Amino acid sequence: MITRFVSAACALAVAFAMIVGLAPGTAQAAPKAPKPNAVIITGPKIEKITIYSAKQSELFQLLLSEVSWMSTATPQTTAPTAKNLGVKYVVVVAAAGKQQQIYDLYPLAVGGPRAHRAAKQPSGKTVDGWFYGRLTMSESLRYAGVPLEKRSDVMNGGIGGGFTERSTAEEVNPVDTVNDALTQLRQLFLLNGAVLIVILFGLAGIAFLIRRKV
DSSP: OHHHHHHHHHHHHHHHHHHHHHSGGGOOOOOOOOOOOEEEEEOTTOOOEEEETTTOHHHHHHHHHHHGGGGSOOOOBOOOOGGGTOOOEEEEEEETTEEEEEEEEETTOTTSOEEEEOSEETTEEOOOEEEEOOTTHHHHHHHHTOOOOOOTTTOOSOTTSOOSSOOOSOOOOHHHHHHHHHHHHHHHHHHHHHHHHHHHHHHHHHHHHHHHHO
């Protein structure tokens, strides 16, 4: 009788070990890149401007939203003629003192703002591409201290007021959102499966003991 009970206990222990191995906390997920906390702007007639999220969170989000969407976006246009681009400002997105993304912004380009993403990025190689910049680009840069003429047709209210073209909320990367959802769903299935295995092993052990006793 004791031997049978020990066998059932061992079965439960094995099942418990499986739970520990499959639990979400031990899932082998790829480490996420550090969250950006600084935007650095360089260009003609300005000293390097650095906006930190901890010190100027609203302005930081404003600038980040101008470029962060391009990190995984498909290029939208071909390279414009150099004479139509106008002044260039380089915007760097950084995290914990390390560069993550670099973009060339042309807020005064003919036909509307343009942006360029080089193929070689600090976070890895991507596709070289040109994009149509947001109409708010020049005002976002101006709020940061870049000497550009005010455009009242794009924004109003200033920092702390209301923006007519977009919210200052941090943009959500749809790819990261889907990946996170799938990872959580997979972990949920694994955990539920492990619990079911424990229950089945437990019932099997109890049934075995009862049958042998009878």
